[in-house]
Amino acid sequence: MPATDLSLLIDAAREAGKIATRYSGPQAQRWEKPEGAGPVTEADLAVNAMLERDLQAARPNYGWLSEETEDSPDRLSRERVFVIDPIDGTRSFAEGSRTWAHSLAVAEHGEVTAAAIYLPQRDLLYAAAKGHGATLNGADIHVSGQVHLSEAEILAAKPNLDPRHWLSGVAPDFRRVYRPSLAYRMALVAQGRFDGMLTLRPSWEWDIAAGDLILREAGGICTDRLGQPLRFNNPHPRLNGVVAAGVEVHAGLHARLDPNGAGILA
Incomplete structure (x- = not known):
């Protein structure tokens, strides 16, 4: 099917x-x-x-x-x-x-x-x-082989670097780049053009559903900001952000995110 x-x-x-x-x-x-x-x-x-x-x-x-x-x-x-x-x-x-x-x-x-x-x-x-x-x-296509978060290029809007999102109030030292379409950002990570992407605000299902599968089938990890797998067709179709990358970069991002961080627009 x-x-x-x-x-x-x-x-x-x-x-x-x-x-x-x-x-x-x-x-x-x-x-x-x-x-x-x-x-x-x-x-x-x-x-x-x-x-x-x-x-x-x-x-x-x-x-x-x-x-x-x-x-x-x-x-x-x-x-x-x-x-x-x-x-x-x-x-x-x-x-x-x-x-x-x-x-x-x-x-x-x-x-x-x-x-x-x-x-x-x-x-x-x-x-x-x-x-x-x-x-x-x-x-x-396949996600990049980057293993070091400090050397990674991450697709993210600037508000994602707000100290309130990160443990000890310090965002990781990665290179931030940006593209306007959330679906395109996820596809670019799946393609290996960039090493990861994140959006830490509540995210509509329709923005991320297609990218979730494409990225996972390309060998990446795609979760919400707390590290939970994304699930779709919820009564309120909004998810708790998106963190997507290859295995090592995703682990690096997840380890640095504050689970009690502010859910500000990002």
Whole structure:
């Protein structure tokens, strides 16, 4: 089932790319969501409408969780559920950047079993099915072999270095870099381009579900900020941050994080 679901997700991601790239980011209609939840554009809504229609038609017994669809408790009774971010990095899309992605996943009993992350303007398609490894444009990928946290390049927003997150109030001495799409950050770690990523704020499931499987199938470790495995299709679809890296770098990050640290925006 994961392999057939993956084929479905890949086809849907490519179709999403065709729809999204018909819009010119800075000229696309844009609205701000209530309560400071960020922007949404007409491209997000058009992609979401296609995905919801086509994916649910193909798998009518699967539940549905998407950033751009009003949530329903119906999904909680389903064995499998789609977890979808029609455009991850909407702000970047609206600014005319190329670093936004479509993030599509299937979770079964809380575990992601098939996933695709597609950046149409960079022609990058990351994909994974449980037990089948991870790929980029069809070629196998693997996390980096970095073993020293002090030499690692970690994808993270600057607030993640706030002393309140770290034991003794001191962040580790790693090189911090940044990319705007959370899904893309996770895919880049899976690819071995960077040694790890972390976000220490509460994180929406749709931002990270696809990246979780792709990264794990690429040989990495992906947990919440407390070191617990990520589980999806929760009643409140938000997780306690994400820490993802190769085995040694993940262990180094986890050892330095304060389990009682402040959950500030990061």
